[in-house]
Amino acid sequence: MDSGGGIQIPSRLPLLLTHEGVLLPGSTVRFSVDSPRNMHLVSQRLLKGTSLKSTIIGVIPNTRDPENDTDDLPTLHKIGTAGIAVQVVGSNWPKPHYTLLITGLCRFSVSGLLKERPFVLAEVRMTTPSSLEYTLNCFSMLDMSVPVVAKFRRLLDSLPREALPDVLASMIRTSNKEKLQVLDAVTLEERFKKALPMLTRQIEGLKLIKKTRKIGPDNEKRVTNICISPFPFNNVLFPGRQFNLDEEDEDEDGDDTAALERKVHGAKMSEAALRVCLKELKRLKKMPQSMPEYALTRNYLDLMVELPWSKSTKDCLDIRAARTLLDNDHYAMDKLKRRVLEYLAVRQLKTSLKGPILCFVGPPGVGKTSVGRSIARTLGREFHRIALGGVCDQSDIRGHRRTYVGSMPGRIINGLKTVAVNNPVFLLDEVDKLGKSLQGDPAAALLEVLDPEQNHSFTDHYLNVAFDLSQVLFIATANTTATIPPALLDRMEVLQVPGYTQEEKVEIAHRHLIPNQLEQHGLTPQQLHIPQDTTQHIISSYTREAGVRSLERKFGAICRAVAVKVAEGHRVTKTEASSPEDPTQQEGKSRSSNCGRLDPVRLSLPTCAVPPELPIVIDHVALKDILGPPLFEMEVSERLTLPGVAVGLAWTPLGGEILFVEASRMEGEGQLTLTGQLGDVMKESAHLAISWLRANAKTYQLTNMVGGPDPLEATDIHLHFPAGAVTKDGPSAGVTIVTCLASLFSGRLVRSDVAMTGEITLRGLVLPVGGIKDKVLAAHRAGVKSVILPKRNEKDLEELPANVRADLDFVTAANLDQVLNAAFDGGFPGTASTHTHPQLSSKL
Numbered sequence: 117m118d119s120g121g122g123i124q125i126p127s128r129l130p131l132l133l134t135h136e137g138v139l140l141p142g143s144t145v146r147f148s149v150d151s152p153r154n155m156h157l158v159s160q161r162l163l164k165g166t167s168l169k170s171t172i173i174g175v176i177p178n179t180r181d182p183e184n185d186t187d188d189l190p191t192l193h194k195i196g197t198a199g200i201a202v203q204v205v206g207s208n209w210p211k212p213h214y215t216l217l218i219t220g221l222c223r224f225s226v227s228g229l230l231k232e233r234p235f236v237l238a239e240v241r242m243t244t245p246s247s248l249e250y251t252l253n254c255f256s257m258l259d260m261s262v263p264v265v266a267k268f269r270r271l272l273d274s275l276p277r278e279a280l281p282d283v284l285a286s287m288i289r290t291s292n293k294e295k296l297q298v299l300d301a302v303t304l305e306e307r308f309k310k311a312l313p314m315l316t317r318q319i320e321g322l323k324l325i326k327k328t329r330k331i332g333p334d335n336e337k338r339v340t341n342i343c344i345s346p347f348p349f350n351n352v353l354f355p356g357r358q359f360n361l362d363e364e365d366e367d368e369d370g371d372d373t374a375a376l377e378r379k380v381h382g383a384k385m386s387e388a389a390l391r392v393c394l395k396e397l398k399r400l401k402k403m404p405q406s407m408p409e410y411a412l413t414r415n416y417l418d419l420m421v422e423l424p425w426s427k428s429t430k431d432c433l434d435i436r437a438a439r440t441l442l443d444n445d446h447y448a449m450d451k452l453k454r455r456v457l458e459y460l461a462v463r464q465l466k467t468s469l470k471g472p473i474l475c476f477v478g479p480p481g482v483g484k485t486s487v488g489r490s491i492a493r494t495l496g497r498e499f500h501r502i503a504l505g506g507v508c509d510q511s512d513i514r515g516h517r518r519t520y521v522g523s524m525p526g527r528i529i530n531g532l533k534t535v536a537v538n539n540p541v542f543l544l545d546e547v548d549k550l551g552k553s554l555q556g557d558p559a560a561a562l563l564e565v566l567d568p569e570q571n572h573s574f575t576d577h578y579l580n581v582a583f584d585l586s587q588v589l590f591i592a593t594a595n596t597t598a599t600i601p602p603a604l605l606d607r608m609e610v611l612q613v614p615g616y617t618q619e620e621k622v623e624i625a626h627r628h629l630i631p632n633q634l635e636q637h638g639l640t641p642q643q644l645h646i647p648q649d650t651t652q653h654i655i656s657s658y659t660r661e662a663g664v665r666s667l668e669r670k671f672g673a674i675c676r677a678v679a680v681k682v683a684e685g686h687r688v689t690k691t692e693a694s695s696p697e698d699p700t701q702q703e704g705k706s707r708s709s710n711c712g713r714l715d716p717v718r719l720s721l722p723t724c725a726v727p728p729e730l731p732i733v734i735d736h737v738a739l740k741d742i743l744g745p746p747l748f749e750m751e752v753s754e755r756l757t758l759p760g761v762a763v764g765l766a767w768t769p770l771g772g773e774i775l776f777v778e779a780s781r782m783e784g785e786g787q788l789t790l791t792g793q794l795g796d797v798m799k800e801s802a803h804l805a806i807s808w809l810r811a812n813a814k815t816y817q818l819t820n821m822v823g824g825p826d827p828l829e830a831t832d833i834h835l836h837f838p839a840g841a842v843t844k845d846g847p848s849a850g851v852t853i854v855t856c857l858a859s860l861f862s863g864r865l866v867r868s869d870v871a872m873t874g875e876i877t878l879r880g881l882v883l884p885v886g887g888i889k890d891k892v893l894a895a896h897r898a899g900v901k902s903v904i905l906p907k908r909n910e911k912d913l914e915e916l917p918a919n920v921r922a923d924l925d926f927v928t929a930a931n932l933d934q935v936l937n938a939a940f941d942g943g944f945p946g947t948a949s950t951h952t953h954p955q956l957s958s959k960l
């Protein structure tokens with residue numbers, strides 16, 4: 117078949133059904149092929165054929181629903197363009213597909229379908245172009261007063277006339293719909309009628325741009341070049357949707373690089389970043405959209421324009437207001453709040469503060485994160501939390517290089533993108549849980565972030581240009597400093613946040629936790645009342661924690677149970693209103709006073725027959741019904757009923773704990789067995805304790821199995837530290853092990869209300885240990901009455917809340933004599949001073 121212009125196409129053509137672009141004669145378009153029919157066409161026709169004829173295919177535009185073309189063939193567009201596949205590229209990523217480069221030859225109309233599978237084969241007829249005289253008439257329509265148009269006209273003069281409308285339509289920026297109209301215009305006159313308004317619109321748009329926007333000489337040159345250049349036609353940048361300069365969304369096949377370029381210039385980024393962006397933009401313009409790298413570059417540029425290079429919030433710091441806000445948000449924590457206020461005050465006086473990074477260290481649930489949030493509120497800044505727990509890849513902090521597949525920026529840059537300002541408060545949560553792996557050390561990457569000397573030029577691998585982090589206020593939280601790398605710790609000011617006492621917890625519960633939970637569950641204080649003694653019971657019998665998180669959860673459980681009752685009550689009230697004569701309800705009314713309390717029977721009923729009397733008061737019985745039987749009991753006195761048991765105090769990242777030490781002896785050859793997952797230091801403490809007792813056995817009248825003075829003769833000893841699955845280490849159990857063994861060898865019971873901590877030496881001295889506050893709070897929680905501590909830890913007692921100090925007796929011991937004397941009722945025989953109550957006992 118001859119087109120009249122010398123082009124011949126076969127009368128039967130395999131059809132490529134496209135949904136993403138319109139091929140016009142004279143233009144070259146890249147199509148991505150992934151639907152089954154099109155894939156078959158490529159593999160069975162284009163890749164197998166050997167003649168030129170086999171590379172000619174028909175391209176039918178705008179096929180609906182490309183994904184579903186395994187179903188019935190959709191109604192095809194009647195007019196298509198025959199084209200030569202000049203390039204076929206196959207790829208398996210992200211899914212198997214081909215990319216075809218097709219140059220349009222001429223129009224055809226489909227006269228009949230020959231087969232539908234595996235690909236569509238159709239009988240086609242070329243459409244004949246009409247007389248050329250209109251073409252010349254149309255040319256006169258061009259506005260030659262515009263120099264660009266004049267140049268353009270000269271260029272068009274060199275093209276075959278009948279090719280002009282198609283060439284025009286494919287080079288200027290139009291929607292698929294408009295291109296389809298040009299394709300459908302079979303007569304040349306009609307085609308010109310369709311294409312010319314588009315050209316005029318484009319020219320007007322360019323003129324408008326020139327008027328409304330200052331454009332640099334480079335830009336202008338580019339715009340002019342595009343206007344006068346007839347090839348290549350597709351995927352070439354054409355500046356924006358010129359008739360609506362503010363419009364951000366592009367049409368589906370639109371080339372929106374112009375809008376992107378505007379955003380790049382408007383992002384107020386650093387000079388280096390702008391240079392990189394412009395370079396990338398230039399590459400982007402040359403890339404076909406179907407190339408995978410196009411999306412990568414596009415994403416990169418989108419991120420660059422979204423980053424808050426120079427967008428910040430204004431600090432509105434008023435120290436008095438900050439104090440009120442901190443006090444309102446958090447009960448107790450006086451030391452922490454004082455330090456935070458100092459920090460804020462200095463910030464107020466000196467705005468460009470390269471201040472220390474605050475690191476709140478304490479057990480879970482003591483309010484570290486929520487203080488960080490309050491600081492952001494007092495400053496009027498955005499808040500963003502970065503959870504670092506388990507992060508073991510440094511690219512999590514610094515991002516991946518863009519050469520990696522699936523590369524992303526790090527959490528710092530992502531956070532900045534999220535908050536969209538460059539001076540937020542970043543809370544680096546759980547810095548002590550950073551890991552290390554083959555992918556590098558994230559803690560090392562954090563060094564640069566947290567160092568005020570370096571962080572003004574933080575370079576994320578993905579961005580590859582420096583971003584200024586000096587305005588960001590970093591706050592870190594951790595459960596312990598032991599696992600924070602020293603270099604990182606050195607850059608931070610550690611503020612200890614200890615656990616709460618029972619009284620503090622009760623206050624926190626009634627001021628914050630209960631009102632919060634009521635609100636979250638849609639309840640009011642008029643509907644639910646939790647008395648103070650119930651709260652105390654929950655704290656002592658249902659939770660054993662330094663913070664208040666688990667306590668808050670218990671209140672949540674109570675609220676849920678009550679919400680069911682209240683909701684049922686509503687339902688009943690409504691029914692009651694609709695049938696006031698119902699006798700069962702009359703009966704219910706007389707019982708309604710019982711329904712106010714949640715007793716076990718009533719809670720287990722599927723519905724409450726009458727609305728409960730409000731407020732519903734939670735007493736111990738209702739508590740047991742909702743939360744089950746108590747989880748913890750005061751076990752100290754029960755476990756100290758035999759010789760060879762003593763209570764120690766341990767510190768863990770989760771707060772203080774009481775720790776039992778048990779010893780037993782049996783006939784043997786003097787072996788010591790230690791169990792309970794002990795670390796080396798703790799094992800050494802046990803050996804030290806045994807050695808000291810052997811050396812002083814005579815003084816203290818200790819005996820072995822056979823009654824001799826060496827405790828190990830004919831005797832094996834087993835020392836066990838219960839909660840055997842939990843690893844324990846550290847020297848502070850020394851005094852407890854000595855006391856436990858002294859009890860075993862003397863056959864006397866250790867006082868059941870005493871707990872102790874302290875490191876020992878071979879000479880019987882007691883050395884100071886850490887975590888005194890948390891340990892004493894744990895002893896207080898467990899109902900202990902007296903605590904034995906090293907003399908040199910006496911100063912730490914000042915940090916304790918007054919009520920704890922009043923409730924407990926403290927014995928400060930410098931040597932083991934004093935420890936044993938205080939641990940046994942009536943003192944210990946052989947010690948320097950045997951008293952009923954030790955002289956060092958003090959009530960601070």
Ligand SMILES: Nc1ncnc2c1ncn2[C@@H]1O[C@H](COP(=O)(O)OP(=O)(O)OP(=O)(O)O)[C@@H](O)[C@H]1O
Binds near residue numbers: 480482486487663
């Ligand atoms: N002193 C307090 N006053 C009022 N509410 C508090 C106080 N301490 C903790 N809370 C509340 O306890 C809950 C847990 O606090 P938060 O999440 O801040 O604990 P955290 O110390 O950050 O714990 P983690 O170490 O597990 O992250 C929050 O709802 C918080 O409001």
